[in-house]
Amino acid sequence: MTTPDLAMLLPPAMVEDPSPLSVSTFAKPEYAKLTFTYGRVKAPSATWPVHCKWFKVRIPTGRQASALTSEPTLIRHELTVPSGKRWNVERDVRDPNQVVFTCSPPPGEPAAFDGTWSVQLELWGIEVNGGAGPVNITWEECTSTTGADGEYQERTGRGDVSKRDDSFYLHSFRPASVVINRNTKATLHWEGTPHAIYTMYYRKPDGTQGSSTAKDGEWTSTEDLVDDTSFTLKATKDSETRYLTTYIEVKNPDIIVNTATAGGLIRANDGITGPDNESPLEVRGGAGLLVHKSLDVGTFAGGTTTIRNPLTVKGDVTIDAGNTLTANGPIQANDDISLAPDKTIKTDNVNARVSGGKINVGDRLEMSPGKSLTTNMITANGDVTIHKDQTLIVKAIRSPLWEPLSLENMPAYNWDKAKLELSRGALTINGERAIRDHDRLTLDNSIGTNVRYLYRTWDGNNSSDYLAVVSSKNISPGNNCSWKISHLSSAGKGGPGEDPTDAGVDAGEPNTTIDEG
Structure with missing residues (x-):
């Protein structure tokens, strides 16, 4: 029977080569050699001779860090015994979690160890897996201290070997998602040497390069992304440096370019702005800006719209109530200018001298004191009123064709009223012929x-x-x-x-x- 709590009478000496062991990588597999010397040293509680029927070495297998190798069938072995001694070694790989090597003398011929000799088991060609960490190696013996025919007990011991990742590798750099929403963070993963120094480089929302420290095979961006972004992972170990790059697409991104040529339509769901709040949006090119339906300028208070070249409007121009159209220079109208009833045009100067043009006033045309109206002809379908202390200076006054010309004062009382009328060459005053x-x-x-x-x-x-x-x-x-x-x-x-x-x-x-x- 096996008594785990019993210490081995003949604990083996184990030597690992190299020490510590190095883990394997995709680019470079690493191999180990283990040497076990059994029977040279006894436990303090034991007395010579110690009789032994067998001793075993159990090595954990698999890809996990606690296992030594994932390829147990590749292990080569050799048992060395003194001349004249007969021993055998067998390998058992039936358990996927361990490989067992059993060393034993011929059946019915237990070996008597007296401290003068030993057996040596060498295991080499061990392909170390990629998980760094300690590995527990177990050994067992079936021994007796009461003679060859005495009582035999199975005893257990163990020793550790260390696997260290001294290699330099970097691979499998990828984003958690290749497409993310605008104003969200990106998460990246990679496989790399644990003890290397990692730095992540990326494009910041303002278009400049940003960087931050990365580790443990995972990194989340420190800023929300607003545009498609590339990422470069830098890994440095000792004097060697390696790089990997990946890319993430941002849905509905912000785009900053110097020149953009669109073969189709450009749609802006949330407006188009200049470089900043203080700089204008410029539209260049000889063709100018063509707005098919409506142009809304100055949505926010405090702004001004400056048009340096001629403005051609093929539809109506509407000034909302309470707002003013101010012209510091002349306004040239090649067609009619119509004013709604009870409304007023206020300007320092109205020049309607363009051939064939006219100003059509629906209600009244009022000139401020000291201002002038210059025109080739005034056609008034209603009254023309000259305010008190003002003078109407004209070269000629003509009535419409076949219509009389009338001049009438506006006295306070009707008996002071006088009306002069010219009709067909006749002048009448208050209806009487002059x-x-x-x-x-x-x-x-x-x-x-x-x-x-x-x-x-x-x-x-x-x-x-x-x-x-x-x-x-x-x-x-x-x-x-x-x-x-x-x-x-x-x-x-x-x-x-x-x-x-x-x-x-x-x-x-x-x-x-x-x-x-």
Whole structure:
């Protein structure tokens, strides 16, 4: 039976080569050699001779750090015994977790160890696995201290070997996810030498290079990413340095470029800005900026829009209520400018001298004191009002075709009101015909039917400017006689002896009535 608590009577001496052992890598496998010397040394509690039926060495197998090798069938072995001694060694690999080497003399011939001789088991070609750490090697014996025919007991002991990763390797550098959301962090993994110094280089959100220390085969970015980013892992061990690079795509990224050429549409769901809040967004090129539908400028208060070149607007320009369109220079309109009722255009200067152009004011055009309106022609379908203490200076005033020209004051009381009207060459004041120099008149009294003429002679003789007016009938004393003055023709039309109708004027048009008594 095996008594684990019993110490071995003949504990073997174990030597590892190299010491410590080095783990294997993909690029370079490492091999170990173990030598066990059995029977030379006894436990303090034991006495010579010690009889032995067998001793065993158990080596853990697998890829874990606590195992020595994952390839037990590759282990080579050799047992050395003194001349004249017969011993055998057998390998057992039936258990996937260990390989067992059993060393024994011939059956029924237990060996007697007296301290003068020993057996030596060498195991070499051991391919050390890649897990660094200590490995526990177990050995067992079946021994007796009461003679060859005495009681035998199975005793157990153990020893450790150390596996150290002195190699320099770096591989399997990859992101936890090849695509991440904008404003999230990236996580990267790799396989590398544990004792190397690792530094991660990456592109920061502002476009500059950032770096930070990495270790233990995993690294998470210290900043949220806003653009596709490449990562470079630097590993340094002693005087050797290695690099690996990987890449992560960011969904809906921020893009910073000097020049971009788009073969299709560019859509901005959250606006386009300049380099910073203080710098403008520039649109270059001879073709300029074409906005198909609407252009919203100055969404935030405090900004200004500067247009250095001509602005062509093929649709309406709308200024929201409470806002002002200010022009420090001329505004040139090649077509109509329409103003809504009850609205006002306020400007220092309106110049409508463009040929064929006009300003159409729906309500009123008001000029501030000291300002001027310069135009080739003003067509007013309503009143033109000149404020108090202001003067209208014109070269000519014309009425519409076939329409009279009227001038009217605006007195405080109706009896002071005066209206001058020019129609078909005639001037009337408050509806009455005004007589001008060189006009031809007729006189008609109330007691006769004969027409009496009063006109200036055409020969220019001052002695006979006017003809005498002679009544065709005697007027009795005390009777009143009324004379009616009628316009015959205007100056330059008609003459002595001409038919009044030739002048194209109604000869019977009344003007003034004179009473004669």
